[in-house]
Amino acid sequence: MQTDDLLKQIEFIKEIDKLKYIQRRTKLFNSDRNENDAEHSWHLAMMAIILSKHSNVEIDVLKVVKMVLIHDIVEIDAGDTFIYDTTKNHTNTDEELLAAKRIFGLLPDEQGDELIAVWEEFEAGETAEAKFAKTMDRLEPLLQNASNNGGTWKEFDVDYQKVYDKKKVMQYGSTPIWNYAENLINESVEKGILKKENS
Template sequence: MKLEKEIQFILAVDALKNVQRRNYNADDSRRENTAEHSWQIVILAQILYPYAKNKESVDLLRVIRMLSIHDLVEIHAGDTFLFDEQGMQGKFDREKEAAQKIFGILDEPLRSDFYNLWIEFEEETTADAIFACAIDRIMPFILNSNTSGKSWTEASVREGQIRNMLENAIKRASDEMGEAFDILLQKSIDAGLLLP
């Protein structure tokens, strides 16, 4: 059958629905899974695209493609909590191996196309990747700052960690997103969701 590899791939990526993240849904009722996160950031990218710096250099379709596939590596590598310093060690190597495995199900040229999009996202050097990474990082931040911040409080996340891991990535992508980050960060600090 002509579409055999594509069907195998789409069945394999169904496993993303089973990858639990540290972040909670907006109603604080349960942790989200990575498939839900991926869907939400694809929507968010479309909403925030008008605020991208150098918008004329950002290809929204490429951003959406990056966001839709960049977390597929979590099927094999798991979700690494951004603020888990120990867990972050070796993350890229684990995920690179996972990317080769999951995208390896596909034939060329799609195999290389997806893998190269994933690498571009990870390297954060193109306008598309910079914007995509900002979207990926701001969504959990928005959820935490507008709820009880459970994933932060459970892990004793500090304000400095938020600034180190998120601030530059968000602000270099969009002035307006940077302004929203500052406001929501202060709101989270005032609410006691972050350690000093």
């Protein structure tokens, strides 16, 4: 039984290597190279560890780390949906749930069920851990775009209101981080790297 579990776990480990090939729209800090999903997930995990004391409430940091490490694994099958996409919704889809069941289903049942539950908790965004994980997920690309002279905001003609509306969810995970982010958004408008409205 232990050998069977190990073989399933190795298959899962091989499968998630594909995350390294899923390109995101955002680029690395001060760079013109696109970030991939594995890099994004690693960065969020580090951010969750480093910034956890700024959570609005006490959180299980390990659970947050699990959430951010696995939240985009479904994109191996479903692909990355750009947060400012106007044709496809950036919320949990049937397609993503099928992907979660297939990929996490490679693991032994107990482990697979746990990771699907953690993924669903992140997607629902209702627990303290999910709220903080989503704060990390919204903060990283904001920092990247600010470092890249507007980055994807300029590239895809995204205005202030769209950015603000997508980022304000951060306040539910961390008021201090949201205050920082809101200031950064406003500074980006002042610097001319984020326009106040579409023209």
